[in-house]
Amino acid sequence: MSGPVDLVAPPGESAGRVAALEWKGVEGRTRWQWFARYAAMPLFVGTAFLLLYVWIQSQNLDSLELRVISGRAVRRAAAQHLRISLWSTLLVLSLAIPTGIALTRPWARRVTPLVLALANIGQGVPAIGTFVVVYLVFLRNGTTASIVGLTIYTFLPVLRGTMVGLEQVDRDLIKAARGMGMSKGTVLRRIELPMSVPILLTGVRTALVLNVSTTVLAGFIAGGGFGQILTSGFGLRRQSAIVTGSVLAGGFALLADWVGRIAEDVLRPRGL
Amino acid sequence: MTATTRDATDNGTPAGEPMIRLEKLHKLFPGQKQPAVRELTLDIPEGEIVIFVGPSGCGKTTTLEMVNRLVEPTSGRIYLEGDDVTHAHPDQLRRRMGYVIQQIGLFPHQTIAQNIATVPRLLGWDKRRINERVDELLTLVGLEPREYRNRYPKQMSGGQRQRVGVARAMGADPPVLLMDEPFGAVDPITRDRLQNEFLRLQRKIRKTIVFVTHDIDEALKMGDRICILREGSEIAQYDRPEHILSDPAGPFVEGFLGSGIVLKRLNLARVRDVPLSDDWPTLCADAGREQVHRAIADSDKGHALLLDSERRPRRWVGLRDLADGPLEEAGHAVAAVLHDDVTLQDALQEMLTETLGVAVVVDRDGAYLGTLDLETINGAISAMREEARQRDRRDVAAGAPAGMVQA
Numbered sequence: 001m002s003g004p005v006d007l008v009a010p011p012g013e014s015a016g017r018v019a020a021l022e023w024k025g026v027e028g029r030t031r032w033q034w035f036a037r038y039a040a041m042p043l044f045v046g047t048a049f050l051l052l053y054v055w056i057q058s059q060n061l062d063s064l065e066l067r068v069i070s071g072r073a074v075r076r077a078a079a080q081h082l083r084i085s086l087w088s089t090l091l092v093l094s095l096a097i098p099t100g101i102a103l104t105r106p107w108a109r110r111v112t113p114l115v116l117a118l119a120n121i122g123q124g125v126p127a128i129g130t131f132v133v134v135y136l137v138f139l140r141n142g143t144t145a146s147i148v149g150l151t152i153y154t155f156l157p158v159l160r161g162t163m164v165g166l167e168q169v170d171r172d173l174i175k176a177a178r179g180m181g182m183s184k185g186t187v188l189r190r191i192e193l194p195m196s197v198p199i200l201l202t203g204v205r206t207a208l209v210l211n212v213s214t215t216v217l218a219g220f221i222a223g224g225g226f227g228q229i230l231t232s233g234f235g236l237r238r239q240s241a242i243v244t245g246s247v248l249a250g251g252f253a254l255l256a257d258w259v260g261r262i263a264e265d266v267l268r269p270r271g272l
Numbered sequence: 273m274t275a276t277t278r279d280a281t282d283n284g285t286p287a288g289e290p291m292i293r294l295e296k297l298h299k300l301f302p303g304q305k306q307p308a309v310r311e312l313t314l315d316i317p318e319g320e321i322v323i324f325v326g327p328s329g330c331g332k333t334t335t336l337e338m339v340n341r342l343v344e345p346t347s348g349r350i351y352l353e354g355d356d357v358t359h360a361h362p363d364q365l366r367r368r369m370g371y372v373i374q375q376i377g378l379f380p381h382q383t384i385a386q387n388i389a390t391v392p393r394l395l396g397w398d399k400r401r402i403n404e405r406v407d408e409l410l411t412l413v414g415l416e417p418r419e420y421r422n423r424y425p426k427q428m429s430g431g432q433r434q435r436v437g438v439a440r441a442m443g444a445d446p447p448v449l450l451m452d453e454p455f456g457a458v459d460p461i462t463r464d465r466l467q468n469e470f471l472r473l474q475r476k477i478r479k480t481i482v483f484v485t486h487d488i489d490e491a492l493k494m495g496d497r498i499c500i501l502r503e504g505s506e507i508a509q510y511d512r513p514e515h516i517l518s519d520p521a522g523p524f525v526e527g528f529l530g531s532g533i534v535l536k537r538l539n540l541a542r543v544r545d546v547p548l549s550d551d552w553p554t555l556c557a558d559a560g561r562e563q564v565h566r567a568i569a570d571s572d573k574g575h576a577l578l579l580d581s582e583r584r585p586r587r588w589v590g591l592r593d594l595a596d597g598p599l600e601e602a603g604h605a606v607a608a609v610l611h612d613d614v615t616l617q618d619a620l621q622e623m624l625t626e627t628l629g630v631a632v633v634v635d636r637d638g639a640y641l642g643t644l645d646l647e648t649i650n651g652a653i654s655a656m657r658e659e660a661r662q663r664d665r666r667d668v669a670a671g672a673p674a675g676m677v678q679a
Contacts, residue, residue: 176377179342179450180391180440181366194381269381271424 041258045251052247059240068232068241074248080224081252084143085211088150092207096155097200100162101188119156127153127214135221142223150214154207161203165196194269201267205260213253219245226252289354290315291448291480292339297348299334308334309505311348318447321474321481323495325488327528331505332484336450339482340366353447367391370441370449370479374456376433378425384410384436385421391443409439412476414469431462438470442477451483455490467493488529492517492536500525514540518656537656538616538649546616546652548633548642552577557586557600565594575628577606583639585609585632606632612641616649623649 056069067073103112122130131149135142169192177187193200219227226249233241293316299309308331316322324332337343339350341362349358357365370391378387385406392402407417413435425433434454441449455463471494474481485491491498492513500508500516502524509521517537520526529536553567553576568576568591578587578599589603608622608631623631623646630645 170375170377172373172375172377173379175342176371176373177379177390179337179340179366179371179373180443181363181394182390183363186394191379195379271381271383271426 038262041254045254045258048247048251052244056240056244061240062238064236065238065240068229068236068238069244073229074244077224077226077229078248078252080143080218080228081212081215081226081249084146084150084218084223084225085208085215085256088147088154088215089204089208089211091147091151092154092158092211093204095151096158096207097162100159101166101193103159104163104166116156116159119159122152123154123156128217128220131217131221142218142221145221146215146218146223146225149217150211153214154210157206157210158203161200161206162196165199165203166192168199169195195272198264198268198272201260201264205257205264208260209253209257212256213249216245216249225249289318290351291318291353292316292482293349293351294335294339295349295351297335297338297350298346299331299338299343300346307346307504309338309345312505312507314499314507314510316480316482317497318480319478320496321483321494323491323498324482324484324501325486325491325495325498325528326501326505326508327503328486330501330503332486332501333452335501335505336452336482336484339448340369340371340450342366363394367394367444368446368448370443370446372437372441372449372451372454374453376437376454376457378433378436378440380425383422383424384415384428387425387436388440388443390440391446395444397444405443409442410436412442413439413473415439429462430458431466434458434462434466435469438473442479447480449479449481451481453485454483456485463490470494489536489539492539500528514656518659534653535617535620537653538620541616541652541656542613543610543616543619543633543644544612546644546648548644549648550642552630552643554579554640556583557581559599561594561599564589564599565591568594575603577632577640577643578603579640582637585634585640588628608632609634609638610644611636616652619644620646620649 059065061069099115102108103115127149130152131146134149134152135145138145138148173191173195174187177191178184182190215223215225216227216230218225219229219231222228226245228245229241230245230249233239233243233245294312294314297309297312297314298307300307312335324335326332334343338345341350341357345358349356351357352365352368378384379390385403388406388409389402392405397405406421410417410420415432415435420428420432420436425436428436434457437454438449441451455466458466467490483494485494495513497510498513498516499510502508508528509516509525511519511521514537516525517529517533517540520529520533551571552573553571555564555567555576555578557578557580559567559578564576564578568574568589575588575590577585578589580586585606587600587603587605589599593603604627606626608626610619610622610631610633612633612635614622619631623629623644630643633641633644635641
């Protein structure tokens with residue numbers, strides 16, 4: 001690389017990316033900070049999974065263990081785990097975000113405390129209790145009950161995130177927008193929602209992490225996932241299964257947090 | 273109530289038609305006993321800057337926000353260009369009026385271009401027209417489009433943001449701009465510069481501007497007309513700034529003008545409005561030492577002004593400075609140099625920095641026009657007083673209520 005280009009762009013292939021990240025509030029980060037923020041977590045989790053694999057391979061597994069933590073069983077558990085946590089996340093987002101938007105509109109002021117109180121119950125009750133109640137009372141299907149239980153459980157953080165995000169938008173901005181002739185709907189779409197994206201995303205990330213980690217509880221109501229490996233391990237008194245279940249569940253939760261963090265950085269509107 | 277407007281059109285010339293007319297505008301906020309605005313009637317003429325000024329809580333912002341119906345009036349009527357817009361669709365109405373608020377209210381998540389395009393986009397302009405308009409507006413407010421179009425507000429200084437705010441308000445070229453303390457959030461030096469820029473811009477665009485401030489000095493500087501409001505948005509005086517200064521209507525206005533009325537009057541007159549004197553000896557830089565000596569000795573001033581080959585003022589030289597050294601370095605550099613469009617107040621300030629107590633006035637190319645001293649300014653002040661006194665007398669003779677000022 002030579003010529004006038006060098007004078008404008010900082011040298012190195014990452015110039016474009018550095019510039020892109022700068023506008024997203026990651027200003028002035030060194031290579032090391034960048035590594036710590038984006039690469040450390042997957043490396044850590046990958047190492048943990050690798051160590052787990054090596055350790056399992058070194059064990060003499062009996063037939064029960066072979067069945068519970070076989071490659072096929074682990075893959076199936078992972079798929080179930082992801083399915084439950086992703087569906088519940090999707091469900092909670094599509095319910096809690098619109099509710100949050102509605103509750104911050106002036107016409108909903110009266111019902112806001114009521115809905116918040118209900119959502120508080122959803123999170124205040126221990127998650128396992130919610131799961132069991134949903135399982136016993138409404139559905140006899142472990143997977144569906146888990147998805148519904150998780151949705152109830154994480155409704156509040158997303159709702160709160162949405163409401164706080166919308167409420168912290170500067171009133172003067174809304175006044176300026178209204179004063180220029182934007183309708184209420186346009187103000188919501190063009191100003192309020194984009195401006196509340198950072199806080200809203202924090203709520204989404206919280207929900208995602210909570211969902212992925214709490215999905216372990218699905219194992220107790222026959223919903224599948226890593227919780228199933230864990231409960232089998234306890235039932236059969238097989239340490240290998242307990243370790244496998246907990247390392248995998250923990251690793252997935254950490255990865256969910258990592259994905260959430262990247263989403264926050266990427267989706268945050270430029271200029272904020 | 274349309275009869276009133278019709279009468280105005282019938283009787284007066286078209287120029288007499290106000291751009292905005294507020295008629296018995298009244299606002300009582302729910303749960304309050306005192307109305308924020310009480311039966312306000314006011315005409316805002318086309319192409320002028322009308323300033324609402326008053327102590328905080330006097331209802332000036334509420335009044336402004338009733339013009340674009342961010343606040344709905346309890347009763348009364350609003351006319352825009354002769355149309356009764358009291359019940360027009362507020363969103364449509366607002367697109368006909370530019371709006372700038374104190375914190376400017378640029379949308380931080382949008383680029384400068386997107387911000388400026390706000391109203392054109394709402395009006396459904398096509399992309400090319402919007403882009404052209406954005407560039408035109410950026411150029412108009414003195415920002416290079418290529419450099420600033422794609423920036424975000426936080427990448428600009430306060431002053432630049434303020435200019436973008438004005439550009440955005442003019443997005444769809446509305447006939448009216450509403451400005452609520454637009455220069456409130458910038459530092460005093462930037463504010464002064466922005467005010468000057470804005471006045472220069474207004475000379476070009478000739479919009480009807482309603483401008484709210486609590487700062488009487490800003491009002492006097494910016495306003496073609498000033499509407500001094502007291503509690504309940506009651507009009508204490510509505511007049512041109514020079515008349516308000518020379519003839520304040522009552523103790524409330526006097527109190528609001530505060531001390532230093534004389535100095536404030538100086539802010540309204542410019543150097544070109546007063547006669548310059550030419551009694552200091554001036555010499556070209558190539559003049560010899562002898563010549564300078566003679567010129568100073570011949571006058572009673574004790575100093576001479578040296579000009580360069582293009583008649584730009586360079587140095588003040590006294591008799592004692594002639595003793596040694598080259599002539600170009602004798603005496604001291606001219607400290608106070610003024611263009612003829614600065615206010616007398618600024619001129620006075622400059623004058624005080626000059627040890628000789630005199631300011632040199634130059635034309636646009638920097639060439640010497642004459643000098644200005646304290647006596648000239650004093651003369652200007654007494655002339656203003658005299659004018660005010662005569663106006664009073666005229667008013668009394670005409671049977672009009674005279675101002676409360678006693679001679």
